[in-house]
Amino acid sequence: SAVISQKPSRDICQRGTSLTIQCQVDSQVTMMFWYRQQPGQSLTLIATANQGSEATYESGFVIDKFPISRPNLTFSTLTVSNMSPEDSSIYLCSARQGHGYTFGSGTRLTVV
Amino acid sequence: AQSVTQLDSHVSVSEGTPVLLRCNYSSSYSPSLFWYVQHPNKGLQLLLKYTSAATLVKGINGFEAEFKKSETSFHLTKPSAHMSDAAEYFCVVSDSAGGGNKLTFGTGTQLKVEL
Numbered sequence: 001s002a003v004i005s006q007k008p009s010r011d012i013c014q015r016g017t018s019l020t021i022q023c024q025v026d027s028q029v030t031m032m033f034w035y036r037q038q039p040g041q042s043l044t045l046i047a048t049a050n051q052g053s054e055a056t057y058e059s060g061f062v063i064d065k066f067p068i069s070r071p072n073l074t075f076s077t078l079t080v081s082n083m084s085p086e087d088s089s090i091y092l093c094s095a096r097q098g099h100g101y102t103f104g105s106g107t108r109l110t111v112v
Numbered sequence: 113a114q115s116v117t118q119l120d121s122h123v124s125v126s127e128g129t130p131v132l133l134r135c136n137y138s139s140s141y142s143p144s145l146f147w148y149v150q151h152p153n154k155g156l157q158l159l160l161k162y163t164s165a166a167t168l169v170k171g172i173n174g175f176e177a178e179f180k181k182s183e184t185s186f187h188l189t190k191p192s193a194h195m196s197d198a199a200e201y202f203c204v205v206s207d208s209a210g211g212g213n214k215l216t217f218g219t220g221t222q223l224k225v226e227l
Binding site: 001031033041042043044045048092094096099100101102103104105106 | 144146148154155156158161163202213214215216217218219220
């Protein structure tokens with residue numbers, strides 16, 4: 001199965017700034033996904049990112065706050081914009097291969 | 113629409129005793145079901161998956177799960193718990209609508225293993 005390298009693994013950011021998270025997959029995948037895991041909670045899908053098209057956002061998430069890029073079949077980025085303490089979470093990317101899904105190791109974001 | 117309910121937020125067992133983590137699902141289509149484990153400060157690891165083949169699915173580290181359509185359940189079991197099994201476990205459903213791309217996660221079950 002695919003292996004995903006996600007970075008940074010953690011960061012502490014000032015409110016009002018932006019952070020871009022990167023995910024690199026070791027093989028070509030059609031679909032990538034971005035999730036948020038708030039403290040003590042489960043994973044919530046932010047958006048689905050297909051190469052060559054706009055990302056599809058879930059209810060409650062908007063492109064201005066979470067812009068996503070998918071320039072090719074092995075790479076994607078998620079930006080958390082104009083951060084506030086409420087954005088403190090773990091952010092994970094995922095890729096689908098066949099019937100399976102692989103996850104990055106996550107980015108633990110703390111906004112102060 | 114699809115959803116998954118993990119019936120226990122915390123489960124505590126003694127080392128060497130059986131583990132049962134309960135999961136019920138709801139799906140409008142033929143679902144694919146997964147169990148993932150998340151150790152502290154680690155990424156998600158796939159334990160096992162059901163994709164319409166055998167209803168009893170064997171996974172890694174001695175875990176298995178049985179898909180029961182009549183009960184809409186996909187409970188995770190292990191005959192004998194090990195200290196290293198202590199982690200958060202997520203039951204996940206993906207239905208076949210639109211290619212079955214969207215995963216819906218349960219709220220998680222924290223497994224504690226005591227000596």
